[in-house]
Amino acid sequence: MNTFSLPKKGDFPTYYETYISKISDENFSGQILRQVNELREFFQSKESGWDSKAYGEGKWTPKEILGHLLDTERIMMFRALCFVRGEQQALPGFDQDQYVQNGKFNGVSIDLLFKDFEAQRNSLLTFIHTLDESILDIVGNANGKPITPRALFWIISGHFIHHFNILKERY
Numbered sequence: 001m002n003t004f005s006l007p008k009k010g011d012f013p014t015y016y017e018t019y020i021s022k023i024s025d026e027n028f029s030g031q032i033l034r035q036v037n038e039l040r041e042f043f044q045s046k047e048s049g050w051d052s053k054a055y056g057e058g059k060w061t062p063k064e065i066l067g068h069l070l071d072t073e074r075i076m077m078f079r080a081l082c083f084v085r086g087e088q089q090a091l092p093g094f095d096q097d098q099y100v101q102n103g104k105f106n107g108v109s110i111d112l113l114f115k116d117f118e119a120q121r122n123s124l125l126t127f128i129h130t131l132d133e134s135i136l137d138i139v140g141n142a143n144g145k146p147i148t149p150r151a152l153f154w155i156i157s158g159h160f161i162h163h164f165n166i167l168k169e170r171y
Contacts, residue, residue, distance in 0.1 A: 019158030093143030
């Protein structure tokens with residue numbers, strides 16, 4: 001499945017509208033792969049060492065933003081996996097700041113973070129290709145709120161856009 005429609009309002013908690021609203025109705029696979037290239041080109045356009053410096057006190061470094069993207073995408077993909085496989089238990093939320101702190105991403109080479117990001121994106125796409133579109137609207141519960149796999153997949157793309165815009169504007 002290379003393409004599937006965006007989620008409808010009500011398929012996700014309203015706070016995810018921040019991400020969903022940033023998405024164009026572009027082919028999902030193309031968008032996911034394009035984002036990998038855009039991020040790599042952006043990082044390569046900067047001087048050495050910039051990726052370990054935050055733009056302000058208490059803000060994440062570019063490496064930490066990339067690590068946060070990786071963690072969030074893995075969590076969204078896990079949630080989608082659970083729901084399409086019939087999980088009835090509510091799934092927990094996560095504290096993004098604690099995850100970034102414990103990820104210690106500034107100590108990881110940018111090359112390894114990019115290799116991981118590209119592998120994660122390829123894994124996302126191969127997983128989605130195994131699914132029938134009809135299963136994408138199963139409603140599960142994550143962080144105490146109803147959400148569908150379709151919404152989780154598109155949130156990944158919109159979440160990326162949100163953080164990529166921050167990188168472009170502030171770094």
